[in-house]
Amino acid sequence: MVFTTIIILIVVLIIAAIFINAFQQHRAKLEAERRAEVAKQRAVIDETENVILACNTMPISPKMMQILHTRVLNALKVLNELNPSTEVGQRIKDAEQRTQEDDAISSPADFALPENDKLIIQYIQAVKKLRILLRSEHSKGKVDTKTFIEEDKQLEKLQLKVNVETLTRRGRAAMQSNMLGSARQYFEKAVAALENQTQQDEYIVTRIATLKEWLQDIQSNLKNANAQDRARKKEEERDELDELFAPKKKW
Structure with a gap:
């Protein structure tokens, strides 16, 4: 009887140990998941705030700014649920104020x-990061499809403008340095980028006209340079012939 009781106690202890270990593992897993989610939300906040900072010098719409500030606000709320603090609570109030100011x-x-x-x-x-964040918020249902299409189109135009204006600036610099071949390549790339756009707005039409005018000037300058080069070579060849057939001097 005593032996049976001892066996039962041992079994109970083993089962209890198994349950305690399983409970501790479960708690450890939940804590690890909580820490991972906290880290994730902090990363979302840092990433979005960095983009917001970069937007200070960019023509970004108020709607896009509101999307970014709302993204920060939502991440702060999740962070506060996982790891409440006075600091996060104050940041939530500040973020709510910013979304209203937008x-x-x-x-x-x-x-x-x-x-x-x-x-x-x-x-x-x-x-590019703005477009990625916008797409992410749309996929989560935080941004409606109409707003997503409108804002993404504006960002695409901005990306095009940066590309074209960079090529234009380099082309103009090359022209000033009399590097006409390089200038032509820059302008041709810019024109190709603009002509590939399905919807032509005022900026695209005006820029194409200006770039093609510069390309025409470059072509005229290159023709003049080639004509001058041919004339110079012809003159050099004539001088060589004159020297060859000139009367020999008698010594």
Whole structure:
């Protein structure tokens, strides 16, 4: 009887140990998932705030800014549920204020191409990131399809404008340095990018006309340069013939 009781106690202890271990593993798993979700939401906040910072010098619509600020706000709310703190609570209030201020913004800033290649690259990367974030919010149902299409189209136009204006600036610099071949290549790339657009707006039409005018000037200059080069070579050949058939001097 005592032996049976001991066996039962041992079995109970083993079962209890199994349950305790399983419970601890479950808690550890939940805690790991919580930490991973906290890290994820912090990454979303940091990523979006960096993009918002880059938007200060970009012609981004008030609606797009509201989408970005709402993305930060939603991430902060999730973060506060997972890891409540006074700091996060205050940031939520600030984010709510910013989303309300977005409605009061009337129009985006004018487009201005950055001064150097490094800033241009950062600008292009920011536009690409904006399109990725917009697509992500749309796939989550946070942005309606109509808004997504309109905003993505605006960002696509902005991306095109950066590309074209960068090529234009390089082409003009090449022209000033009398590197007409390089200038022509830059302008031709810009024209091709513009003509590939299915919807032609005022910017595209005007830019194509200007670029083609410059290409025509380059073509005329190259023809003149080639004509001058041919004339010079012909003159050099004539001088050689004159020298060859000139009367020999008697010594």
